[in-house]
Amino acid sequence: MIKKSLTFFKGPRSFILFAMVTGVYLLPELCYAQVIDTAEKVKQLRTVEVNEYRITKQSLSPTPLQLLTAADLKRINSLSVADAIRYFSGVQLKDYGGIGGLKTVNVRSLGTNHTAVFLDGIQIGNAQNGQVDLGKFSLNNLEEIALYSGQKPELLIPAKAYASASSIYLKTRVPEFEKDQNKQLDLNFKVGDFGLLNPSFVYQQKINNQLNANISGEYIHANGKYRFRYTNGVYDTTAVRNNGDVERMRLQAALFGKFKNGKWHAQAYSFLSDRGLPGAIVANKFDYTQRIWDRNFFVQGSVEKQWHNQFSVLVNAKYAYDYLRYLVPEYVTLDGFLDNRFKEQEAYISVASKYKVNSILEFAYVSDYQYQTLSANIYRFAFPYRNTFLNVLSSSLSINRLNIQASILSTTVVDKVRVYSSSGNKQVFSPTVMLSSKLFKDNDLRLRAFYKDIFRMPTFNDLYYTFIGNTLLNPEYAKQYDVGFTYFKNFKNQKFKFVDVQIDAYYNRVKDKIVAQPGANLYRWIMYNIGLVDIRGVELNAKTAFEVFPNLILNAGLSYTYQKAIDITSKEEESYRDQIPYIPKHSGSFLGKLDYKNWHANYSFIYTGARYNQKANIIYNYMEPWYTHDAAIGYDFKFRKQKLGINAEVNNLLNQYYDVIPNFPMPGRNYRLTLNFTI
Secondary structure, three states, X not given: OEEEXXXXXXXXXXXXXXXHHHOOOOOHHHOOOOEEEOOOOOOOEEEEEEEEOOOOHHHHOOOOEEEEEHHHXXXXXXXXXXXXXXOOXXXXXXXXXOXXXXXXXXXXXXXXXXXEEXXXXXXXXXXXXXXXXXXXXXXXXEEEEEEEEOOOOOOOOOHHHHOOOEEEEEEEOOOOOOOOOOEEEXXXXXXXXXXXXXXXXXXXXXXXOOEEEEEEEEEEEEOOOOEEEEEOOOOEEEEEOOOOOEEEEEEEEEEEEEEOOEEEEEEEEEEEEEEEOOOOOEOOEOOOOOEEEEEEEEEEEEEEEEEOOOEEEEEEEEEEEEEEEEEEEEEEEOOXXXXXXXXXXXXXXXXXXXXXXXXXXXXXXXXXXXXXXXXXXXXXXXXEEEEEEEEEEEEEEEEOOEEEEEEEEEEEEEEEEOOOOOOOEEEEEEEEEEEEEEEEOOEEEEEEEEEEEEEEOOOHHHHHOOOOOOOOOOOEEEEEEEEEEEEEEEOOOOOEEEEXXXXXXXXXXXXXXXXEEEXXXXXXXXEEEEEEEEEEEEEEEEEEEEEEEOOEEEEEEEEEEEEEEEEOOOOOOOOXXXXXXXXXXXEEEEEEEEEEOOXXXXXXXXXXXXXXOOXXXXXXXXXXXXXXXXXXXXEEEEEOOEEEEEEEEEEOOOOOOOEEEOOEEOOOOEEEEEEEEEO
């Protein structure tokens, strides 16, 4: 839904004048809105807020796209990006419990490492284990979260955006100001169960007409203690989860600039975290003492320039430094407690260029270079460093209602180590083809399809971690096929506002799939290859809105995923044609939003079907389905020209005890209260 403020003269002539100026013919009876008389009675001016439901980016995209806007993020019961991602179809969130527990995402059963995470168009890297903890990223400064299966259907993007099977794009809020406004401050304070204290702020400043600034910060403190039910097959008891405490601080500053036929942005990001690692509840062991400290810092920027509406250039650059310390007091070595410390550095630059031949044909060439290094205080550590070169040649052809995009990606990886032996070098060529067609001229029914061949290298931990890493571990190759339909219909001047439907069928084939499973704790992993995996699935996403009564609007969204992801490595193996670990056949979610004047209420339901936690699909490895109900109610109002809001939410309404990962129990019913103040 798009909201516009229009000012025009009262009377029939006003609509004729408005149509002449804007080219949009709008009948008075189609403006279902609240009309507010202004103070200028002499001119008889009116300000009218027009609510329009237009075709969405999701329906227009040639690759499956799921999107949560800033307005959506405010409404759902989510504390981090990881919580919000749960509402997307085809997504399995690996959550190890509590606010501080590790949270990673798996899209269409391809694995966490096949999902790239981008912040303002530049990838968030992790050469150590390839997994981005989405629980680290807050929602209070985000404009939108977008999930693309395949790749983002644009040409002027970094080569990194071509180099993953799916992508999550986090977009920082770009400062926007009303007339005569040059600054804004948003203050939030959230409290809740598990000792949660979460103050945050976003400050936006208009420096001049070409330059804006955005500064945001956040602090999270929680003791992480919650009750859970535990059974060992004989006894059933209720215990309290411990060592799940967390203390986090984030500070982020960004500049957004504009110049003739171009724009730029730069930002600095720092994140500090001190948390306990809640271990697996096994053999009546409830108490753990592992600690982990994170220190993450990066600076990044981009510049985009266009010449004569034909030639465009985009330059991205980034430097990142990550420090991680892992302490296990109860594990004693010859040198004392196990106290591992890792330092990772990354330098990255990307240059993308696009040339528009004419109105139907475009070409682009992109080149990326990335340097990553990892050091540690571990016995017999290899001290690896990696040079990655990515080059892409892509094109786009648009004829009438048909659009076809094609690209070829060259990936060259040069691994070296200071001691011992490396895994060697790799070069792979990966093609992608996408198409989108509007089937009928006067009907928004669209066909979309894509084919993508992608490759990923094992991470530093996979290859070089002492006693665990294996330099003989095979790289992972994946082929993706997708075909789907989108449909959008806007019902003007009716109770039923719109319907937006997306349905996609997909087939993925993965060779030498790398599967990661936690060992005795969250930091130690067991890595192994599954020779061949066959993945077939269907995704359905539907949204609609209905005016129940005047001023009472109901928005509803439904997502459903069916997936059959089986191991077809060898007929001789016991797990042949078994569902691979942690992948349910059925999953889905429902999100309902009710708006009445200044009041708003939400209800959400998330379901994950039965699955297995090991390769063999036997009863011992079976995990029961789980589902949660969440609800919230809020009220927004003005006080002395300032905006205030209060929101109360309850999560896991029915107090269901469940595990996403076996032996890592999730919280039961819990409450949160949020206060918002905008100056």
